[in-house]
Amino acid sequence: xxxxxxxxxxxxxxxxxxxxxxxxxxxxxxxxxxxxxxxxxxxxxxxxxxxxxxxxxxxxxxxxxxxxxxxxxxxxxxxxxxxxxxxxxxxxxxxxxxxxxxxxxxxxxxxxxxxxxxxxxxxxxxxxxxxxxxxxxxxxxxxxxxxxxxxxxxxxxxxxxxxxxxxxxxxxxxxxxxxxxxxxxxxxxxxxxxxxxxxxxxxxxxxxxxxxxxxxxxxxxxxxxxxxxxxxxxxxxxxxxxxxxxxxxxxxxxxxxxxxxxxxxxxxxxxxxxxxxxxxxxxxxxxxxxxxxxxxxxxxxxxxxxxxxxxxxxxxxxxxxxxxxxxxxxxxxxxxxxxxxxxxxxxxxxxxxxxxxxxxxxxxxxxxxxxxxxxxxxxxxxxxxx
Numbered sequence: 001x002x003x004x005x006x007x008x009x010x011x012x013x014x015x016x017x018x019x020x021x022x023x024x025x026x027x028x029x030x031x032x033x034x035x036x037x038x039x040x041x042x043x044x045x046x047x048x049x050x051x052x053x054x055x056x057x058x059x060x061x062x063x064x065x066x067x068x069x070x071x072x073x074x075x076x077x078x079x080x081x082x083x084x085x086x087x088x089x090x091x092x093x094x095x096x097x098x099x100x101x102x103x104x105x106x107x108x109x110x111x112x113x114x115x116x117x118x119x120x121x122x123x124x125x126x127x128x129x130x131x132x133x134x135x136x137x138x139x140x141x142x143x144x145x146x147x148x149x150x151x152x153x154x155x156x157x158x159x160x161x162x163x164x165x166x167x168x169x170x171x172x173x174x175x176x177x178x179x180x181x182x183x184x185x186x187x188x189x190x191x192x193x194x195x196x197x198x199x200x201x202x203x204x205x206x207x208x209x210x211x212x213x214x215x216x217x218x219x220x221x222x223x224x225x226x227x228x229x230x231x232x233x234x235x236x237x238x239x240x241x242x243x244x245x246x247x248x249x250x251x252x253x254x255x256x257x258x259x260x261x262x263x264x265x266x267x268x269x270x271x272x273x274x275x276x277x278x279x280x281x282x283x284x285x286x287x288x289x290x291x292x293x294x295x296x297x298x299x300x301x302x303x304x305x306x307x308x309x310x311x312x313x314x315x316x317x318x319x320x321x322x323x324x325x326x327x328x329x330x331x332x333x334x335x336x337x338x339x340x341x342x343x344x345x346x347x348x349x350x351x352x353x354x355x356x357x358x359x360x361x362x363x364x365x366x367x368x369x370x371x372x373x374x375x376x377x378x379x380x381x382x383x384x385x386x
Contacts, residue, residue: 016335022327032331034360036351039166039196039308041229043278043354045264049271053263060259067254071262075237078269085213085239087248090256092195092223092236093117098251099219100125103189109156111142112342115166115193119341130154133342139302140168140310144180151184159184162193164200167337167349169304171200177208181218188217195223195236196306201283209239219244226307228264228275235261282307286352292362293350298369308351310337319345322368330364 016037023033045053053060065071068088076083089095100108100121107128110118122129132150134140142165151159161180164171172180177192184190192208200206212218219240225231235257238248268275290309294301298314313319319336326332338345350361 016333019333022333033327033333034331034353034357035333036353036357036361037333037335037349038231039226039306039351040231041227041278041282041307042352042357043281044227044229044275045267046271046274049267049274052267053260056263060263063259065255065257065259065262068249068252068257069254071257071265072237072249075265075268078265078272081209081239082213082242084242085245086237087240087245087252088235088237088257089248089252090258090261091225091234092193092221094234094252094256095221095236095238095248096121098248099189099191100127102247102251104158105188107154107156108158108160109147109151109154110160111147111162111165113140113165113167113337113340114160114162114342115195116340118160118162118193130156131341134165134168134170136312140165140170142170142172144172144176144183148180148183151187157188158191159187159189160191160193162195163206164196164304164306166196166306167308167335167340167343167347168302168310169196169306169308170302171202171206171305174203174206174208178211181208181211181215185215185217190215190218191221192218193221195221195226197222198227198279199282199286199307200305202305212239213241216241224264229278230264233258233261233264235264282352285354285358288355289350289352289358292358296362296365296369298372299365308335308349311348311350313346313348317346317369317372319348322348322365325368326361326364329367330360332361332364334361 019035019038072086072088073083075088076086096117104122104127107130108122109130109132111132111134119129119131132147134142163177181190194207197207209220212220219238221238223236225233225235290301293299293309293311298317300312302310319338323334323336326334335349336345337343337347337349
């Protein structure tokens with residue numbers, strides 16, 4: 001432990017420690033922690049929405065929520081979906097867990113690097129996980145044709161595709177995802193994880209949820225916490241044909257959603273304009289933050305359609321040391337990717353945040369890298385004078 005940061009926290013899991021746990025361990029410094037690690041929408045809910053929630057806090061905590069079907073019907077109404085095609089859960093990871101138990105019987109294919117639960121969950125239940133490596137030389141871009149050939153060669157019975165992908169933010173056009181689903185119509189299940197799809201601006205209607213609803217073996221996964229900046233509530237949903245959606249709803253507990261989730265879902269219909277504005281602001285910040293990072297010689301910034309940026313560090317720059325320096329000296333929390341399958345600690349993932357937070361990140365990066373620049377300049381001077 002140094003300066004209130006216990007580095008051991010980062011070795012206990014394939015994921016980052018929670019913001020709460022890290023802040024508690026840091027004591028007074030924890031109150032100033034800026035989170036560039038957990039992908040979250042910083043512009044939603046609005047302060048007015050939080051005020052409304054705060055005013056109803058006692059009622060939300062004291063009384064039972066409605067059952068999951070009631071909350072799901074309201075969510076479907078707001079999103080313009082057929083409620084028969086929707087199942088809502090206590091976070092997208094709950095759905096990943098139950099998909100594994102219900103539909104992954106033998107093997108699952110998944111490109112790596114990606115969200116860790118897609119590899120960890122089936123391995124924990126003894127399934128064969130066929131990992132398709134995305135190549136750095138290709139900027140981690142996924143080729144549908146190569147992935148389909150891999151799935152066929154391995155005999156995988158379930159296939160997962162995350163779009164945009166985490167941690168690189170790579171995006172496949174909608175037509176390519178539809179082609180992927182059509183190519184694999186004989187599999188037990190095809191999962192399209194669209195947890196970050198709302199942040200895409202490459203095309204106007206990127207989701208394939210409506211296509212999944214009329215296919216026999218496709219599930220589209222959505223994460224409300226990431227979109228709405230509310231990870232603490234734990235709510236997500238899937239879209240599939242009525243038979244698959246009904247099976248998932250029948251598996252989940254009747255009261256698996258809490259009153260805070262219910263309150264948010266019933267508020268959404270009146271705040272669509274604010275949500276759309278939050279996405280516009282985030283896209284603006286993604287561009288500006290990417291430009292600032294790209295100006296730093298030791299950083300290579302990957303193109304992203306999500307609410308985070310993957311950054312490769314220059315030779316000799318250690319991501320673990322950088323992460324610990326930023327936390328302890330600048331109270332900035334980043335995601336170092338050394339424990340992600342298919343990555344190394346030369347990569348860090350940085351969540352898109354407003355400019356005042358980015359200024360603090362840039363100050364911390366400059367503080368860490370400046371001695372390296374000074375040493376390099378001194379070496380060059382020595383070489384010239386020799």
